[in-house]
Amino acid sequence: MDTTNLQQQIHKHYSHRFKTISKRIAHAIEKLKINFDLLSTQEIKTLTTALVEEETKPLQVELENLLTEKEKIERALEKKAEELQAAKYEIFNALEETIHPSETTLQTLHQIKLQSIDLYDILSEMIESALITALEKESELDETLKEAIKEITFESIKEGSLSTIRVRKILSTILATAIDVAEATPTKAEELLRLTLKGMRAGLVKSIDRFKQRVAYMPLEAKHILIEDYETIIEDLHQTDTLFSQIILTQASESSQVIRKILLQINKEMRYDLEELVLISKETADVIRERFSEFAKGAVKKADVALQSPKAKEAKRMGVQAIEVARMALGSALKTAKDVIEKKEK
DSSP: OHEEEEEEHHHHHTTSSSSSSSHHHHHHHHHHHOOGGGSSSSHHHHHHHHHHHHHHHHHHHHHHHHHHHHHHHHEEEHHHHHHHHHHHHHHHHHHHHHOOOHHHHHHHHHHHHHHHSSGGGGGHHHHHHHHHHHSSSGGGGGEEEEEHHHHHHHHHTSSSSOOOHHHHHHHHHHHHHHHHHHOOOGHHHHHHHHHHHHHHHHHHEEEEHEEEEEEEEGGGGGTHHHTHHHHHHHHTTTHHHHHHHHHHHHHHHHHHHHHHHHHHHHHHGGGGOHHHHHHHHHHHHHHHHHHHHHHHHHHHHHHHHHHSSSHHHHHHHHHHHHHHHHHHHHHHHHHHHHHHHHHHOO
16 A cells, blocks of 8 residues: 555545544544554554654644743743843942942941852852952962852852752862862962862862751652652762762863872872761751651652653553563564574475
8 A cells, every 4th residue: 555645545534623632543544544553654654654654733833832932932031031140240249339338337238149040050150259269368368268169169050950960060160160260370279279179178068067957857748859859869868979079080181181190199098088978968958857758758648649641651552462472573583583493394
């Protein structure tokens, strides 16, 4: 049978005037007057593809329209987010120009500004600025730099998800920026990288500790905020020391030989100095497990109900069908092989 003609016939006879899919398909097949068992694999595929196209055409149009709207909304959201950031910058700048604050008040304003804006968009530039400023004032290439990196790390991590992907992205950005500055100032490279890494570690510890406090006092009705990622968060928290070391090793592998040597040495030394990070991570994981275990049990019950849903049943049915198809294919292959062997023997 000509597959093009078969496809055209399906499009011609498929009618949405029937109320159910079963009736629409039955009508089309009846009009075609074909025997399925006599069709080739390609013909069956052509027929089913045409049926799917006809039945889902309105849904496809709706989906494409929604995707177009989604793209428009995403662009609008991005634009508004940028406008919001710009407005925040202007507010703090206008405050400084208007009130002419003292040094103490200015520091307070800068601290609030740090807490008010989305730092990730400007994280690299901000780290670079802090490092260069510290280098220009050599007296600040000490605990002051470490504290600055600590606060920037903390403020960048604290409000969002504590997922490995997000934390890795933030820490990698900070370290990569520090490496760029270190490459340009080789005589200060080791000191600068050591202080940066210590600041990053301290900021991560502070972020996890804050997360622990939030979880401990989180109201019951807000549990859904974390329960979606319950297992992942627990798993991530048990690997924060490994994550920290991996970030150093990854950046080291992508750096010059001089920087690589410095980073590997610092990583080796810090490996024995990550106890605080390991401890706070374990405590946080324990708090989450304790606070959310009952809720997690409830989620499991809901999952049991979900397993009885039409979607879950269809998935199960298709799994069984996949096994049957594989078994039939294997049986056919074995039969063919057997026939070939028997012919040779004759």
